Amino acid sequence: MERSFADAKQLFGHRYARFRGLLRVRWQSLLAAAAQNIMKIAQLLANRRVAALA
Numbered sequence: 001m002e003r004s005f006a007d008a009k010q011l012f013g014h015r016y017a018r019f020r021g022l023l024r025v026r027w028q029s030l031l032a033a034a035a036q037n038i039m040k041i042a043q044l045l046a047n048r049r050v051a052a053l054a
Contacts, residue, residue: 008032 012032
């Protein structure tokens with residue numbers, strides 16, 4: 001869990017809010033979480049593909 005918070009902070013700009021207002025900051029957080037999930041799925045698929053080729 002700590003790693004995902006660190007990734008959000010470093011890779012997705014969660015050190016500071018880019019927008020003002022609760023709704024906009026919420027959207028920033030949701031988009032960052034979606035991007036993290038997409039990255040995890042891509043890594044899993046890549047690992048499966050490498051394992052299938054071996």
